[in-house]
Amino acid sequence: MIQELKDNYKDVFEEGLINEINQVATFKEIPENFKIIEIGDYIKSMPLLLSGVIKIFREDTNGDELLLYFLENGDTCAMTLSCCIGQSRSEIRAVTETQVKLLMIPVQKMEEWMAKYTSWRAFVLNSYHTRLNEVMETVDSIAFLKMDERLLKYLKDKARVTHINSIHNTHQEIAYELHTSRVVVSRLLKKLENMGKIELNRNHIRLVEL
Structure with missing residues (x-):
C-alpha cells in the first residue's frame, strides 16, 4: 500500500503525512459497478483514489440520476469531504466505473491534518475548487449544449478518465447517466457516426478522435 500511496501522492503530500496516512487508512479494492456511497448515508471516512475511476451522481426528486463528474487516481470527492466535516448525510451517490483501489481516511484525521499539514489543507481546498469547476461544467453543458454535443462530451470524458477510446456501456446505460431516453x-x-466522430460496433462505441 505504501508504494502505491507514494506513487500517487509523493508530489502532493510531505513524507510525514504519507506515513500517517499509511498508518491510519483502510485499504480497499472494489470491483467495477459497485456502489461505494449512497444518498442519505452518514460518511465516516474520506476516499483517496489510488487507481481506477469512480462516477459521482446526483438524484432528483423523481429518483432519476445525473452524472456530475468522474474521479481518477490521485483524486478525492469534495462532496464527501463536506459531509465528513459537517457530519451531514450524503447528497451524492458514488459508483465505481472500473475496478478501483482506494484508501479510506477517518474523519477525525481529516480535521487534525487541516491544522497540522499545509499540503493536506492545500489538497482539500484544491479538491473543492476542482470539483466545483466540474459541477459548473456539467451545469453549463445541460444549459448551453445541444444533446448531441453533451453526448460527445460525455464519451470523450469517459475515454479520457479510463484511457481507452472504446466505450462499452449500452445505449440505455448512457441514457441513464445523461438523464435522457x-x-x-x-x-x-x-x-x-454519420459525422465521422464515432464508430458504432456490436458491443462498444469507438471514438474516432479524442
Whole structure:
C-alpha cells in the first residue's frame, strides 16, 4: 500500500503525512459497478483514489440520476469531504466505473491534518475548487449544449478518465447517466457516426478522435 500511496501522492503530500496516512487508512479494492456511497448515508471516512475511476451522481426528486463528474487516481470527492466535516448525510451517490483501489481516511484525521499539514489543507481546498469547476461544467453543458454535443462530451470524458477510446456501456446505460431516453441516445449516436466522430460496433462505441 505504501508504494502505491507514494506513487500517487509523493508530489502532493510531505513524507510525514504519507506515513500517517499509511498508518491510519483502510485499504480497499472494489470491483467495477459497485456502489461505494449512497444518498442519505452518514460518511465516516474520506476516499483517496489510488487507481481506477469512480462516477459521482446526483438524484432528483423523481429518483432519476445525473452524472456530475468522474474521479481518477490521485483524486478525492469534495462532496464527501463536506459531509465528513459537517457530519451531514450524503447528497451524492458514488459508483465505481472500473475496478478501483482506494484508501479510506477517518474523519477525525481529516480535521487534525487541516491544522497540522499545509499540503493536506492545500489538497482539500484544491479538491473543492476542482470539483466545483466540474459541477459548473456539467451545469453549463445541460444549459448551453445541444444533446448531441453533451453526448460527445460525455464519451470523450469517459475515454479520457479510463484511457481507452472504446466505450462499452449500452445505449440505455448512457441514457441513464445523461438523464435522457435510450431512443434519443441511439439516434444521436447514429448521427455522430454519420459525422465521422464515432464508430458504432456490436458491443462498444469507438471514438474516432479524442
